[in-house]
Amino acid sequence: MNGTRIRTLLVDDDPAVLRLHSAYLRDVEGFELVAAVRTGTDGARLAADTSIDLVLLDMNLPDFSGIEVLHRLRLVREWGVDVMVISSARDGFTVRQALAAHVVGYLVKPFTKEAFVARLTEYRAERGMRPAETPIGLAQGEIDRLVEPRAAPAVPSTPIALPKGLADSTLQTILAALHPTTPATVQAIADASGASRATVRRYLGYLADTGQAAVSHRFGARGRPEVLYRRVA
Structure with missing residues (x-):
């Protein structure tokens, strides 16, 4: 190049x-x-x-x-x-x-x-410095996140401290609004949990980062991609 x-x-x-x-x-x-x-x-x-x-x-x-x-x-x-x-x-x-x-x-x-x-x-x-026509590969951690684990992750013996600003009760409410097989939009999760969209986004970001929620995308009615979330069983 x-x-x-x-x-x-x-x-x-x-x-x-x-x-x-x-x-x-x-x-x-x-x-x-x-x-x-x-x-x-x-x-x-x-x-x-x-x-x-x-x-x-x-x-x-x-x-x-x-x-x-x-x-x-x-x-x-x-x-x-x-x-x-x-x-x-x-x-x-x-x-x-x-x-x-x-x-x-x-x-x-x-x-x-x-x-x-x-x-x-x-x-x-x-x-x-890139080799010609070489696609950008996924990092190992990203590949691991894309592959469904065969066994459920081990439950820690002691509770994990949540980041500042997150409450366990709200986290559990949003987790309960997530389905393990049917992904949902932020708006749908907000409606189901009673939390605001901003709050739901913040907690979903944490759940995605910790591997408790999976993120996917689909095109909406007007061709716009929608971000979807589901609970990782």
């Missing part, structure tokens, strides 16, 4: 940010700006083009989230396009989902031009 310009797509809802980052990108050696768009719909459509190498993606878009753009790209192009998140979103739920989709970087706004140039320069160097 050395000597080849990295064809880049910018996706951000703020026109001022698009202009600024477009100017930044022009000063980074080895990159070519193909387009700058403001919606997830346009971002997903253009990034599905196999000529795009890298998407610089905001998480907060007017029609649907950057996470949904990521899911669409992985379904259409699998690992054929790199995505770097450039966003002010820093909540654990969003960051975990982005990392699960194998983004090549996550740069939190606001940042300086120097930070932008440094991150893209590092990415270009790493990209240049």
Whole structure:
């Protein structure tokens, strides 16, 4: 890939940010700006083009989230396009989902031009060292999480302390709302548990991190990917 310009797509809802980052990108050696768009719909459509190498993606878009753009790209192009998140979103739920989709970087706004140039320069160097046509593999831990265990995990003899801000009673309520074979959306789990969507997301993030909940995706009625959760038996 050395000597080849990295064809880049910018996706951000703020026109001022698009202009600024477009100017930044022009000063980074080895990159070519193909387009700058403001919606997830346009971002997903253009990034599905196999000529795009890298998407610089905001998480907060007017029609649907950057996470949904990521899911669409992985379904259409699998690992054929790199995505770097450039966003002010820093909540654990969003960051975990982005990392699960194998983004090549996550740069939190606001940042300086120097930070932008440094991150893209590092990415270009790493990209240049990749063997051609080699897909990004899953780490062992990710593979282990995808494979259903044959035996139930051992129950610890002493209770595990929950992270600060989580209550065992709420955790048990949300666990009870999860089905072991039928995945459900955050909204459905919130309705079943009586907790708010924000609370449910926080607890589901903990349950997914600890292997007590499995995460999957499906397309909704309007073609938007939905995140689904089920209890790991």
